[in-house]
Amino acid sequence: MAKKKAAAPKASAKLQIRSWIETFDIGKELKAKNEMTGFVYFLGADDSNKLQGLVEEHALAWQMESIKKNDKDFNYFVGLQGPVWILRPKGKNSVGHDGLLDEATYTWARDQFGSLVPHFKANQLKALRIEFFGTERAQELGALVGLDMAPYNYRQFVDGKHLADMPKVSLIKSSEDFDKALIKEASVRARAVTLARHLVNMPPNDLNPKTFAEMATKKLPFGKNLKVTVWDDRKLASEKMGLHLSVGMGATHGPRMVHMKYRPTKKSGLKPIAFVGKGITFDTGGLDIKPSSAMRLMKKDMGGAASVIALALWASESQYPGPLDFYLALAENAVDANAFRPGDIVTARNGMKVEIDNTDAEGRLVLADVLDVACKQKGSDDPEFVIDVATLTGAIKVGLGAEIAGLFANDDDLANELTKAGQRAGDLNWRMPLFDKYWGDLSSPFADCKNSGGGFGGAITAALFLQKFVGGKKWAHLDVYAWADRANGAIGSSGGSGQPVQCLIEFLESRV
Incomplete structure (x- = not known):
């Protein structure tokens, strides 16, 4: 008896681009047990006191001195509870041209947070806590757009595995509630x-x-x-x-x-x-x-x-x-x-x-x-x-x-x-x-x-x-x-x- 030919797969009626940031838990503490967890802190300004406090909270004793001396806008270390990233924009001198080629606060945040996504994958994180301190709207929008843009990969997308290896995220803003409308705006843009x-x-x-x-x-x-x-x-x-x-x-x-x-x-x-x-x-x-x-x-x-x-x-x-x-x-x-x-x-x-x-x-x-x-x-x-x-x-x-x-x-x-x-x-x-x-x-x-x-x-x-x-x-x-x-x-x-x-x-x- 002749075998029946397998039916050709049906093409999807719509091209749907899923948003990672729309899966975030907004304003909720991270619930993670026995899972590889990471921590990201975004300091909206160059806040040395806050930086030192975060280092003391997360770093191992032998790490503290060298990290506190680090005056860069990007800090990474593996601490007591897991990998930690601390970002703080330090500002740059203008390159002239009336500032039209200068890096905007939106751009810095977008590219810094976008560049973190491969780190999350490399560390095989299952959970992630992201907290913003003293940030402005443009910085928050940039960070969210960067996080939503960076996971895209053509092969994963066509294979139906888009976002398959991304961690669950708790997003928190210190001292005030996070503007959930900003999540939507960033998602649509990304x-x-x-x-x-x-x-x-x-x-x-x-x-x-x-x-x-x-x-x-x-x-x-x-x-x-x-x-x-x-x-x-x-x-x-x-x-x-x-x-x-x-x-x-x-x-x-x-x-x-x-x-x-x-x-x-x-x-x-x-x-x-x-x-x-x-x-x-x-x-x-x-x-x-x-x-x-x-x-x-x-x-x-x-x-x-x-x-x-x-x-x-x-x-x-x-x-x-x-x-x-x-x-x-x-x-x-x-x-x-x-x-x-x-x-x-x-x-x-x-x-x-x-x-x-x-x-x-x-x-x-x-x-x-x-x-x-x-x-x-x-x-x-x-x-x-x-x-x-x-x-x-x-x-x-x-x-x-x-x-x-x-x-x-x-x-x-x-x-x-x-x-x-x-x-x-x-x-x-x-x-x-x-x-x-x-x-x-x-x-x-x-x-x-x-x-x-x-x-x-x-x-x-x-x-x-x-x-x-x-x-x-x-x-x-x-x-x-x-x-x-x-x-x-x-x-x-x-x-x-x-x-x-x-x-x-x-x-x-x-x-x-």
Whole structure:
């Protein structure tokens, strides 16, 4: 008798990102018997007396003298009852630049507490007591976000073992009750960052324009205050989005545009803000094919779209009080007989004719048509600002490295708000010039412009290209890396970094 084939496992209806900090016992003493227990103390200020008191409570006699002499902001020892970590921010001198690159109190706490999570695992802790002394709200939020971000690991997540090896926790704040609303705020923020990281980490044989669009329509737990619309290749053609279509012509799964329209339940006096994310789910470079070394990480070329959909999830879960629109410009830049070619002339949605100079300058093409859609909304949907996020150029990474996004903007106030938000959130960006003279590098004798220019100033010419499609709207462009080459701070494993989700959350929160 023939054996029956095993039924294929059913895919989960929703992509659920569990929160560790929401399992904490708030304000309750730790109940642990015969279990490996750890203790974490966060001194909000440089309190030497409190430090010495904690050392006397926990340290062995032979440890006390050396620990008390330690003037660092991080103390670790294994004491009478188990491992002990004592953190106290000592403050640092400004590096200049009007403080815009200085480490914020939120950032210090986030990365210090995030870096503790591997220690908890290494010590195989089953229980943990965390106590805050004299801390401020920003420090507490940072610590909680760091604790919630750091456990994420792609393999454990897909294997269903996320948080399986994390200890039970008692969280206490001295002298007053802990604000439980802060737990929710930190959890929603951390989940958004983790979602962006996870999407970037997904392999390109799983995440393509079709399945990415399904993330928005079927897989994510958006509330009723967010409506999702998907434009397939037929709709893109009817909208005359020739640039977007051209990039995805060589792929099995055609391009998509996803629009997530968030409107708060209560009437708001704020105008909408539109966010547009580049979503190239894999970038071969097209017919101008990349070398293998440059193609290795190109599953991350949808990092901009990942951050935008993560921001949409944050807005929906946190019940943001203002109207927001989120757009994903999705395509796969593949090599095929149908792929677009150098020398092709393609007409954009706004009527501009663009000569394809390089098929590996594809991100700006999908963004251009979708920016035109976002900027031409009418009436109450007319956006006050439009902000795009893209892993657009290698040139910006050469100049600013992996952790600082390049910021281009046609409005000084908007640029200043974003840079300050990035500093407060530990998700930095730095403003670069929209030097219009470089537009000449994109001139073409056959069309209105080319899609790429010479070797110098590549990040600037890319931004100048995008500016032609915003129709005079107040606009900002973030050129990001979206990847962590190694574990660091609250990023507990290499891979997607979630850049610039925290910056954009801070930017939106500062407006209300």
